[in-house]
Amino acid sequence: MIRAFVVALLFTMCAAGARAQALVADLSSHLIAITTGFSGTELLLFGATEGEGDVVVIVRGPDGDTTVRRKSRVAGIWINRDELRFSGAPSFYRLAASRPLADFLPNALRQRHQIGVDFLRIQPTRQLNSEETAAFRAGMIRNKETLKLYDKEVGRVSFLGNRLFRTRILFPANVPTGNYTVEVLLVRDGQVIAAQTTPMFVSKVGVGADIYDFAHDYAALYGIIAILFAVGAGWGAGVVFRK
């Protein structure tokens, strides 16, 4: 495994040198397989740069609609009262950089490349006044952070020498499935010099995945099988423990 990384790393370096690309990067794996024993995983992103600059890594899960609800107190009980739907929110978001973002990234650039949760282009599907919208948006981001789907902390991209860089990306147990993009930017003097986007996939594999697919694609049949299974298990238990 490690030898493979080193070979890959050398290979990318050579390739970078040969073609004089400003930026090359790759992931230790392009597939995260959620198996029955899955409890989160870590990927290594590594690469090389040509010349000076800072590196920013943006990991995004598939975009989707998110409904945010707000509770208010009704007759002493906290009840979901208001809701607002947002579109364009990534299901997963991580950021890593070689230096504190404020030191080298102008806000215009962060806006354009959606760098940082506050710069994500998330649109409400319904018009509310800006205060309300901002409160719902903040509520959504807070919730996603609690669920470890977003992270306010910016990960560290570390340089080895002045050309090779690497960073670790942590994926929690509840990482959403789908097509991810890993965007690597090389920034110099407030400008993006080079960019590379690498795809990555998170999917369920094995028995768990088969059960999930079956339960959604053949829901009625799954229901019948679940009943037969339960009846069988109950019968078996009754027989085993009969006195």
Place this chain on the structure above:
Amino acid sequence: MLVYLPIAEISVDILVLLLLGGTVGFLSGLFGVGGGFLMTPLLIFVGVPAAIAVGSEAAQIVAASVSGVIAHMRRGNVDFKMGSVILAGGVTGSTLGVELFKILQRLGQIDLAISLAFVVVLGSIGMLMLVESARTLQRNAQSRKSGGPRTRMRLHEHNWIHGLPLKMRFPRSKLYISAIAPFAIGAFVGVLAALMGVGGGFIMVPAMIYLLGMPTSVVIGTSLFQIIFVTANVTFLQAWLNHTVDIFLALLLLVGGVVGAQFGARLGARLRGEQLRGLLAILVLSVAGKLLFDLVALPDDLYSIAGGKAAGH
């Protein structure tokens, strides 16, 4: 050891689930109750989404009731005719219940509805049981003092139910009553079964004894008989319409439950009935209290996102 639940889409410690199944199984064996009304709230407490807890618990109750009914059938303690009338109501009620569940889920109110239903049902049942067992203990103490015979309440009295039309004969229960009453009871419990992921035996059994006047010998067998089909209907509809049945979760709970029930039943045989009922009442009330507290206390965050799944525990 973490295990990934395929439908719930969360990782849960397998030992927590086995322990939970074992504890509830132990209590259900000890008190002679189904345990669904404890399992669903406990699953919610450990972080299983409420909808998944309800759907999967229905599947587990099918299994538990099947193993329970075999013994009663062998002894002939099942009134199939009465069971079928209650069942007709139960299927109607649970089908409506699953539809209601679906609507509430879309409105974002399902968690609230489940918690409220548990608070109301567990709260009132717990209170009734506590009062009843306190009264029995008191009465026993008095009769022991005076040395007189225990006064028994008459179980079966003629009430308004006997005025209803559509009368049917139920030979096994030695009853001639309107079919509307068992149907209505079945329907009411069916709605609760679908919404709360319970079998509803804790409502069905007293209703059969006090409202319908069935002989106690056939009550539990008949109740279990109809619970199998009502919870099977709930399992099917929840799986089909709401995708909330995690068979893997149900299996893990069942394994723990079956083993726990054996130990519970053995201990239960050595304890006194009214003390047991008092203990169960306190347990039921504490679960209701915890749920009520969660509804009333200021939440950690007023904002929540739909379908938010927690990271592994």
